[in-house]
Each structure stands twice: as C-alpha cells, then as structure tokens.
Amino acid sequence: MAMFAMESVMLPASMVLVQLFSILLVLLSKLALNTGMRPFVLLAYRNLIGAAVIAPLTFVFERKKAKIPNLIEWGWISMNATSGVILAMGLYYYGLRGTNATYSVVFLNLIPIVTSVVAILLRAEKLVFRKWHGKMKFLGIVTCVGGTMVVSLYKGKMLHHPWPTHLLRSHTQAAAAPAAHHNMVIGTLFLCGSCLGYAFWFIIQVKLAKVFPSRYWVATLTCLSGSLQAFVIGILIDPHTSAWRLKWDLQLLTIVYSGVFNTGVALVLMSWAVKRRGPIYPSMFNSLAMVATVIMDSTLLGTSIFLGSMIGTVLVIVGLYAFLWGKGKELQEAISLTKNAGENEDPGDGGEHGEPVLEVRHRGDEIA
Template sequence: MAVVEGGGNKKAALVAESVALPASMVLVQLFSIVLVLLSKLALNTGMRPFVLLAYRNIIGAAAIAPLAFIFERKARKIPNLVEWGWISINATFGVILAMGLYYFGLRGTNATYSVVFLNLIPIVTSIIAILLRAEKLMLTKWPGKMKFFGILVCVGGTMVVSLFKGKMLHNPWPTHLLRPHTQGAATPAVHHSMVAGTLFLCGSCLGYAFWFIIQVRLAKVFPFKYWATTLTCLSGSLQAFVIGILIDPDKSAWRLNWDLQLLTVVYSGVFNTGVAFLLMSWAVKRRGPIYPSMFNSLAMIATVIMDSALLGTSLFLGSIVGTLLVILGLYAFLWGKGKELQEAMAAAAAAKSASDKEDAVNGDEVGGRELEVRRGDEIA
C-alpha cells in the first residue's frame, strides 16, 4: 500500500511539474514583454540608459542576494583577485555591453523592432562559439543541417525586418492608451535614426553572445551562481555609474521620483533579474539549456501586439514577415541544438557505462589474482 501511495505521489509531482514548467516560462516571457515596454516608456521620458542600468542592477543584486544566503551560505563569499577579474569582465559584457547597448537601440527604434534582436541571441552565440572553435557545426548530420538552416532563416528574417517595410497594415486598435503620454514627454534623443539603433542592437547581440561564453569560464572559476550573479550586478552597477557620470555629469539625471522611471527600475530588478533568474535556473536544471528559449516566440508576438495597441507603433508587412521568419529559424535552430545535446548526453552516458563495465571487469580480474595468491600461500 505504501508503494502504491509513493508511486501516486511521484506521478502527481511529475504532472504538477509538467504544468508548472511551461507556466513559469510563459511568466518569464511576460516579464520580458512588460520590461521592454516599460523601458521604452522610461527612455522616452528622458531617462538615461546608464542611469537605468545602474539602478536596475542594484535592485537586481538586492533581489538575488537572499537566494545566495539561503542556497550558498556555506560557499566562500569573498572572491580572490582572479575571481574578481572574471566577475568584472562578466559584468562588462553582460551589463554594460549587452544591456546598455540594447537600451540605446531600444531608445532609437521601437519595442517591436528591438525584440527581434533579443531572439537572435542564441543564433549569434552559436556562431561566435563556432568561430572560437568552442562548438562544431556538423553539416553531415540532420541536427547540424537544421542548425545551419535556422541560422540562415533568422539572418534573412532580420534583414527583412531591417530593410523592407512593405505595405503599412491597418491598425485594428481604436486608441493607444500610452501614446499621448510618451509623445508629450519625449525628448529629441528618442528620435535617433533606425540605422544607429540597429547598430546598437547588433552590438547588444554580440555582447550577450560573449557574455554567455564568459559565464562558462566564470562558472569554472567561481562555481556559485547566486553569489556570482549578485556580485556581477554590483560590479555592473558600479561600472554603469562611472560611465554614466563621465557621459552626463548632470546630477538631476540620477534623481528618481515616484513615477514611471522608478517603477521601471524596481520592476526590472525584482522580476527580470530576481524572479526570472530563479525560474529559468529551475527550468534549465529540469529540462536543459534549450528549454527557456523555446518560449521566446511568445514574447515576440505579444510585444508586436502590445506595442501597436499601447504605443501606437505602425505595423508593416515586412515586420510581420521578418518576425515569422525569425521564429521559424529560431525553432529550426533549437531543434537541431536540442538533438545535438541529446546525442552528446547519450554518448557521455554510453562512455560512462563502458568505463564502469571495464572497471568492474578489472576489479574481478584483480580479485581473482588475489584469490589465487592466497590459495598458493595456503598450499605452501
């Protein structure tokens, strides 16, 4: 009876996890959608990108630090000089280059356009890893072919979004709730050219790609992910503060009031750095590194709709076609990447099993020899 109850509890836990995992990833995408829209509004009201970065990462560090105290309380809390160096480099690429350039690109373009580049991050990361020979592209197998096909389609979709507008589609929304507010408070800095914004977004993709590669090295040097994230946020906040002061020493730019800018800082730090990090870590542990990226298309589609409905961004045929191509290419790439990870895990498991069998055989041989020696001693 106890066995049946134990089996029932395990089955119920698996069912609950199968529901909770996709629900948590949908929630992460919802956090991302709201973050992009809030950040766009805050930047339109004149908030400086490095001000947003500095305050966001302070809040993010405060949100992650309790997790470090709970789950890694026995870990070494003070890094040495080498570890601090890798943490600082991690902050430079992950905060200053990846997030900072994205904010500049978002300020010069719009939410719909910028979210396309967020979905290119896995593609760009893989390309950089292939160029650095940290990853191989096996075109002789189907997974490698699908990855290559996905890369080509994503690049083509991005070019369509960037270079081809096409016919402007009829906007079905009767009103735009946030457009009057953003138009009234916008500054001339909002109206950067699309070319400059595109370059910033491309630079952001490169920053994210190198950031993911650097995190692999950081995990080997300092294998405490919560403490590493907390210290990376603090280092990134300090770097953003120094760069922001050098670019714009005006003290009024750093003053936060009880308004949209403060809401954006608190929301991004707590939900996008704290809660989203925890949910994604859990999903990666249970389903692997590809799983969170499978839900990225939800953010793309929802951002297009909300950007048009709330901010009144015009929709063009080229944007819709390019976005669909990016989604198609992303899923083709993720399918190939997932199959390669499965094959690598199967090969590693087979190698471990063969090694265990060889150790068992060697152990039996050694045991047999020892037994023969003992018998010889007894006869003598």
C-alpha cells in the same frame, strides 16, 4: 505521478510568466527612456536592485559555498559584468531608445543564433554539416539572418488591425526624446552590438562557472560590479546630478520592476526550468514575447505594423525553432555519448551515485 502532472503544468506556466516579465520590461523601458531617462542610470539602479534581490538566495542556497573571490575570480566577474551589463544591456537600451519595442524584440530572439556563430568562430563549438542537427542549425541561422534583414530593410504595406491604438501615445509624444534618438540605422547598430555582447557574456559565463561555481553569489557580485561600472560610465557621460535623481514616477517603477522580476524572479524560474528540461526549454517560449510585443506595442505606444516586419518576424520565429531543434538534438547526442563513456568507466569516477555529471547552464535575465 501527481508531482509529475503538477510539474508538467507549472514549468510551461513559469516560462510564460518569464516572457510576460520580458514584454512588460521592454515596454516600460521604452516609456522610461522616452521620458528622458539615461540608459546607464537605468542600468546602475536596476542592477543595484537586482543584487539586493538575489543576495538572500545566496544566503539560502549557497551560504556554505560563498567565499570572497580572489584577484583572478574578480577579473572574470568584472568581465562578466562588462559584457552582460554594460555591452549587452547598455547597448540594448540605446537601441531600444532609437527604434521601438517590436523591432528590438526581434534582436533579442537572435541572441542564441549570434552566440552559436561566435562560439563556432572561436572554435568553442562545431557545426557538423554531415548530420541533420548541423544542417538544421545552419538553416535556422540563415533563416533568422534573412528575417532580420527583411525587418530592417523592407516595410511594405501598413497593416490594419482590430485592436485600438495610441492608448499611451499622447504621454510618449509629450515627453519624447530628441529626434536623433529615433535614428533606425544607429539603433540597429546598437542592437547588433547588444547581440554580440550577450554572445560574449555567455561564453565568459562558461569559464566563470568553472573558476567560481556559486551561481547566485556570482550573480550578486556581477550585479554589483555592473552597477558600479554603469555608474562610472554614466557619470562620465552625464555628470549632472539631476539625471540621477529619482522620483515617484515611471522611471522608478521601471527600475524596481526590472530589478525584482527580470533579475530576481526570472533567474529562479529559468534556473528551475533549465535544471528540469535543459537549456533549450526556455528559448522555446520566445515567440510568445514577439507576438505579444507586436500587439502591445501597437496598442499602447501606437507603433505602426507593416507587412515587412510581419514577414521578417515569422522568418525569425521559424529560423529560431529550426535552430533550437538542431541544438536540442546536438545536446541529446552529447548527453548520450557522455552516458556511454560513463558506463565504460569505474562508477567511482562519476557523480554522486556513480553516474556521469553533465552541467548545462542558461541565461538568467533576460535580458534585456
């Protein structure tokens, strides 16, 4: 009973901590990009740090299962790195550089929606309209898309708020990137591409988990592969060595922070939460990041808050929870069917204790 009570407190606390990591990462990344840091430089170093953080977990939890991947497994790992690091994270950094933290976080919350839509189009998932969970998923998708359009296309009245602003505005203005980087249209296209990258990343991970089930070892190799790919692309885009030279400044802090906390610590916490509460549980806390980012982005970076962005954000949150409710009911139904099927089979065909095995997986980083 005491263990259950402790877990009921620690699980939500750990998810709040993961959201805090995400908020700080978005703000730090925005500041670093504003000071002239190249997105692929940030990606290359971040994933190198992430690999160094996750590697000890591989030794602790998977040292008996770790092996050198064969050519086919390397292919899947490389595709995993391309979709998850180069496309998902890389395009997100370009989108963040061209827009602002509040705007970009809205698109992070669309990732489950876009993933589900892509899975439906690829026939990896079905949308059943005759059941309530299918109707709620569809309603959530439509509401999130509508909210995103409101955020993107409608500003409305500027809202006044009680907290101070522009605390870091002079710093960001002094070292701001060229004006072309703040083109909202191009930034929006990058953020949409990032959502698609994440969607394909999740789909690839399902296949990768079957051919190479060592989670931490895969994460380590994916980080290394992603770092190498980002380095090659970054060199082709900007071959000047000055772009890759690190100093004891905000850029180095962003690299170390993102690699240690968002790639390492967040992976462990989210894996634990998914194991105890299922794949929907971490996403239930996403609205905290949205609300907190709006406040901190306005307070620290001086980003203006408009009525349109508030209405769109509320629509996205409502749509996300409607979608997650439907998805949760769908998972419960699938688990129930699996258990019923297992009861009708020979217990020797099931898991370790004769029960059916159902594995659920969820994104480790967050992303961004």
